[in-house]
Amino acid sequence: MAKKPLPKAELDKICKQLRRDIMTMLVKAGSGHAGGSLGSVEIIATLYWNIMNFDPANPRWDERDYFILSKGHVCPAQYAVLGNLGFFPKDELWTLRKLGSILQGHPHWLKTPGLEASTGSLGQGLSIANGIAMALKRDGKPNRVFCLMGDGEQDEGQIWEAGMTAAHYKLDNVCGIVDRNYLQIDGNTEDVMGLDTLSDKWRAFNWNVIECDGHDVDALTDAYNQAIATKGKPTIIIARTTKGKGVSFIENQVDWHGKAPNQEQYEKAMAELAD
């Protein structure tokens, strides 16, 4: 069942709120991954607000679509989405990474309502997505499976094993997204372990490949809808993004991969993210 997409201005406003929540979560936690979380906000928010079916009151609803966060370290972005949608009381967000929290430093689906798998060891999510997609197909169900990966994460061999599996079994209910921010921990992806041209690689693996601006919610909505309309092969969306998007001093800074803001940086960030 197709959803009516939100007007761009409205979803952009939600994304700003999500970014503020991410910064608040991280400053309270004192650790966490600022860059990738801020950078993947539109990718995740567009899915939840414009594309996927789900029921926050019943996270295991049989007709839901699935989202697997393969690059688990950016879970603050997904937690912020789930908290704002009411999967759990929003105040839980401020317990991120603390002892006993439902919000672990990396996603643990047995603790957090709305998660579908436990991730954090990179490279494993697309295989999980494929398995869910196979089960859905066997049961003749129309539910869809989305899986967000990092570009650095594409270094993992398992990603390409899963890439072959999805194409071989024509899992057209799978849609992968690569957050193409050109950064991993050790530096620029092309210096650490060259990936380009990434689109050609996926095309050669028999995937339908779409490239788009990963911060443009309308472009993302179109891309997701194209993926849904594509039959006979899985789709990968190469979403061009800026790591740390929205906070000037975090944008494109490799050192902000796995860092949380201090109080002063937090206040500066919140000023930049004000409505």
Add this chain to the structure above:
Amino acid sequence: MKVEKEMHLVEDLHQPQEKPTRDGYGDGLLFLCETNPNVVVLDADLAKSTRTVWVRDKYPERFIDMGISEQDMLGTAGGLSLGGKIPFVSTYGVFVAGRAWDQIRTTVCYGGLNVKIGGAHGGISVGPDGATHQSLEEIPLMRVLPGMTVIAPTDCHETKKATLWAAEYTGPVYLRFGREAVPIITTEKTPFTVGKAETYRQGDDCAIVACGTLVWLALLASDELEKEGIQCRVINNHTIKPIDKKTLAKAARECGCMVTAEEHSIFGGLGGAVAEVICQEHPVPLRIIGIEDRFGESGEPWELMEEFGMSKDNIKKKVKEVLKMKKK
């Protein structure tokens, strides 16, 4: 504090300085790059965390970034060793001992290749990253492999010594070290021989055999137990394989009971290795302190250490338990 003089431990064991053990690995690698032309350092997109970034910055020609591909890194290291190099590969323990286990088993160990593995982020004290990054399982995974040497140093000095030793020795080696700053208890002069457990404190009531930071906690526990009239022997068992049977059997014979302590799962780790020795050489009552049968969690490092039983009070409690068994 009462400790053996010839062990040359730091003066103030109650308020020691702190440094992460991974710094000892980085220091060791820098020294090796300067002194051994065959050493090369491989990393899987965690150069800052594993301290291999120090090599990247100072000796870029010795550094090979493999991206986030641990299995490929182990195989490549195997090939480099076949080509006469001495490769040190580094990433978090979970991603190497776990992710690349089969490559370590068949390419490296079955092939008897000269590959050195720096397993970072061992233990619960990794902290807020949570279970996915807290490696609690490397010791059995590695020590089950024929030909593998497994070392879990107690502090940064010992980690450096182990790193230097690994380059001299021919064969696969796994070094386990941690993320958090932990007490520095040894000095340059403290004896360190791979395969030899060192007795840091003498005592005949109960032997505490520990590795990693738990050696320090065992010393603190023993100091307090002494005030209650209990004399503990404290053994730093840094080399888990090959294990020092002689020192362990002697401790079992002379103390009559034993407690092991490690920042690792209770299954198959230091405790398991010690149990294998004493059950066969000189059975005595034994208690194993480690992470019980559960995954880690997010939290602050020392808060998690307490929560998961990595504390001097838990060591005292277990010593008393095992003493009761001994008296029966």
